[in-house]
Amino acid sequence: GALVYQYPRRTICKSGTSMRMECQAVGFQATSVAWYRQSPQKTFELIALSTVNSAIKYEQNFTQEKFPISHPNLSFSSMTVLNAYLEDRGLYLCGARDGQGRTEVFFGKGTRLTVV
Amino acid sequence: GDSVTQTEGLVTLTKGLPVMLNCTYQTTYSPFLFWYVQHLNEAPKLLLKSSTDNKRTEHQGFYATLHKSSSSFHLQKSSVQLSDSALYFCALRGGSFNKLTFGAGTRLAVCP
Numbered sequence: 001g002a003l004v005y006q007y008p009r010r011t012i013c014k015s016g017t018s019m020r021m022e023c024q025a026v027g028f029q030a031t032s033v034a035w036y037r038q039s040p041q042k043t044f045e046l047i048a049l050s051t052v053n054s055a056i057k058y059e060q061n062f063t064q065e066k067f068p069i070s071h072p073n074l075s076f077s078s079m080t081v082l083n084a085y086l087e088d089r090g091l092y093l094c095g096a097r098d099g100q101g102r103t104e105v106f107f108g109k110g111t112r113l114t115v116v
Numbered sequence: 117g118d119s120v121t122q123t124e125g126l127v128t129l130t131k132g133l134p135v136m137l138n139c140t141y142q143t144t145y146s147p148f149l150f151w152y153v154q155h156l157n158e159a160p161k162l163l164l165k166s167s168t169d170n171k172r173t174e175h176q177g178f179y180a181t182l183h184k185s186s187s188s189f190h191l192q193k194s195s196v197q198l199s200d201s202a203l204y205f206c207a208l209r210g211g212s213f214n215k216l217t218f219g220a221g222t223r224l225a226v227c228p
């Protein structure tokens with residue numbers, strides 16, 4: 001079956017430092033990867049959408065300078081949170097889908113970021 | 117832009133009772149609606165999906181019907197179980213083929 005492994009599951013970083021999270025797709029080709037953030041008491045906000053061989057598209061209020069994303073092949077994507085501060089805390093999820101016409105997005109279990 | 121509105125907050129029910137979690141949406145595109153369920157410390161998992169007007173879709177005892185006339189895709193189950201306790205998200209794929217817009221989520225708590 002199709003799975004997405006996301007790691008680390010939890011991370012704590014000092015205010016002003018950076019942390020990187022990764023997603024690995026297994027059992028399908030992750031043509032498209034979306035990164036979401038679920039802040040405390042909030043729903044999932046789309047940070048950016050990455051499609052292999054296309055430019056990464058960031059949503060309003062999120063920038064490449066703050067959340068650089070790499071999507072080098074059909075099985076891997078990573079995102080870094082640069083200069084993390086308190087407002088960046090939350091659960092970060094990657095969701096991937098293939099390019100074969102299937103509509104389902106497969107999610108990783110998320111990376112919970114705590115900033116101290 | 118696209119938006120999704122769900123029953124907000126916490127819904128608490130006794131085991132065996134029926135449940136309906138509301139979901140309405142706004143989009144100028146042809147909608148594709150999803151329900152995801154997220155159990156504690158787990159990834160969201162697809163529960164139901166539909167893009168067909170007025171056709172009921174079912175999975176694991178849950179069902180929903182997309183009604184384009186009322187822009188709704190309410191989630192229902194006739195008899196909830198303890199294992200149904202989780203966070204439920206309604207999501208819309210509207211303009212962008214790859215982008216999902218999520219509702220705020222509804223937490224369902226089922227009591228013995």
